[in-house]
Amino acid sequence: MTRISGLASGMDTDQMVKDLMKAERMPLDKLNQKKQYTEWQRDDYRSMNKLLFDLDQFVFDGISKQGTYTKKTVTVSDPSAVTIKNINSTSEFSGTVKVNYLAEAATMFSTAAKDIDPAKTLNQHVPPVLSQTISIKAIGKDGKLETTGFSYTIDPSKDTLNSIIDKINKESGVNMFYDTVTQKVSITAKNTGNAGTDDNSDIELSGDFLINNLSLSSNNVDAKKAGFGSLGKNASFEINGLPTSRSTNNFQINGVDYTLNKKTDTPVTFSSSTDTDAILDTITKFVTKYNETISKINEEISEKRYREYQPLTKEQKDDMDEKDIEKWEERAKSGTLRGDSALSNGLNQLRANLYSAVPGAGFSQLSQIGITTSSNYLEKGKLVIDPDKLKAAISKNPNGIYELFQKEGATPADQGIARKMRASIKDIMSNIEKKAGKATMTNQSFTIGRLLDTMNNSINRFEDRLLQVEDRYYRQFTAMEKAIQKSNSQSTYLMQQFGGGQ
Structure with a gap:
């Protein structure tokens, strides 16, 4: 439809329609503001879930x-000889270690020099290497010779000595290199130890390329006898006077890790003590994290709501500077979660978890290890630590503190505090998720999402209606302009007629 804008009347009809539409658009602005506030509320719920x-x-x-x-x-009296660290022993330990000799890896090398260009493909050698399968077995971490080992079929047109060595080093139980000075190949087992007795091989080779082209023995026992290799050796040591051995220099006994570094002439003594400071630090960090979390949640549920500060429309923002917009929106976003029941009830449950007793644990309540609730009611349940009392509890019974936090139980009442807390946190997060969902969920799967979909539908319908209203206003003004134009034409005609009669 052709719009005639004030040609006949002289009025700015575009501005008049714009002013009229402002009034018509007011309900839509309120709906958009409500939608914006609901989105802020959804995001704040999700930030609480992230916090939890x-x-x-x-x-x-x-x-x-x-x-x-x-x-x-x-x-340890001589840490350069023996390194000892605790892995999971819950009790204190002490003793002596005397190292007779260290575990060693089996070795073997070529019996004769071979002038080889390691970068050339094997079909270029004289005589050329034929296609064949090579295999390598070596002692494993368990101190036994591998049953299957490494196997590879050589392609002489593609493979070089370098490429084969690279594959062997990556996939087999040995390390190999070719020394261009001596023109010999050296092989060392990746794992130390002897696979049984001196008659048992720690490395076994097969394949014409390894045996003939590289002049290697078929196993390290034969190589040693010929003077071109060595046997693997188990570590021999005495722990608390008991002679024993291992295929490796690093091993664990009763949750304690031992690393033998060198032979010793006299026993090395060792003893353990609870690392009170490390345990104290972990518990202190937990208390700090808990206090930060409940403080933030308490801030959210008690934050003031400024109802007079509604989200700004685009037109309002256009008339304001950035600082004023920032200050306004700070108030407008305030109080989105004020008095929320899911969060307030969740905080009450977390506090109840901390106050509850744990029957059968080394310590039954937090207060027994020096952790209590702040007497300042304004801090709303923050935890306070008595470092001296907590240190004493750690020194006395660290496993008892573990039971206080993590004891298993047939019912929640029998479980440790941390187990109860994690169950409560899961419940709070689930309740919030039902309200506000998460980024990967569709709007229809949570309450606020469904509300936003309803608002979007209402906004779309209202915008369609506004287009119709605006079109109606323009039709009315166009009709008025045409009527005025027609009246003006008639007046002009009459004036001409009267003028013509004189």
Whole structure:
């Protein structure tokens, strides 16, 4: 439809329609403002879930792990000879270690020099190497010779000595290199130890390329007898006076890790003590994280709502500077979660978890290890640590503290505090998710999402209606302009007629 804008009347009809539409658009602006506020509320709910998720992971990675409470300081009289660290022993340990000799890896090397260009393909050698399968077996980490080992079919048109060595080093139980000075190949088992007795091989080779082209023995026992290799050797040592051996210099006994570094003439003494500071640090970090979490949640549910500060429309923002917009929106976003029941009830449940007793644990309540609730009611349940009392509890019974936090139980009442907390956190997050969902969910799967879809539908319908209203206003003004134009034409005609009669 052709729009005639004030040609006959002289009025700015475009501006008049714009002003009229402002009034018509007011309900739509309110609907958009409500939608914006609802989106802010959804995002704030999700930030609370992120906060709770972080706390849950912090609990899981810290006070819930038994390894936290088995941290020990190990004192060794000669750490250059023997390195000792605790892995998961819950009790203190001490003793002596005397190293008779270290574990060694079996070796073998070529019996004769071979002038080889390691970069050339094998079909260029004189005589050329034929296609064939080579295999290598070596002692494993268990101290036994591999049953299958490494096998590879050589393609002389593609393979070089370098490419074969690279493949052997990556996939087999040995390390190999070719020395261009001596023109010999050297092989060393990746694992130390002797696979049985001196008559048992620690490395076995097959394939014409390895045996003939590289002049290697078929096994390290034969290589040693010919003077071109050595046997693997087990570590021999005495622990607390007991003679024993291992195929490797690193091993564990009763949750304690030992690394033998060199032979000793006299026994090396060692002893352990609880690493009180490390355990204290983990528990302190948990308390700090918990306090930060409940502080943030308390801020959200008690934050003031400024109803007079509604989200700004585009037109309003156009008339304001950035600082004023920022200040306004800070107030407009405030209080989105004020008084939320899912969060407030969740905080109450977390506090109840901390106050509850744990029957059958080394310590039954947090107060027994020096952790209590702040007496300042304004801090709303923050935890306070008595470092001296907590240190004493750690020194006395670190495993008892682990039970306090992580004890298993047939019912929640029998479980440790951390288990109860994690279950409560899961419930809070689930309730929030039902309201606000998460980024990967569709709007129809949570309450606020469905509400936003309803608002979007209403906004779309209202915008369609506004287009119709605007079109109606323009039709009315166009009709008025045409009527005025027609009246003006008639007046002009009459004036001409009267003028013509004089």
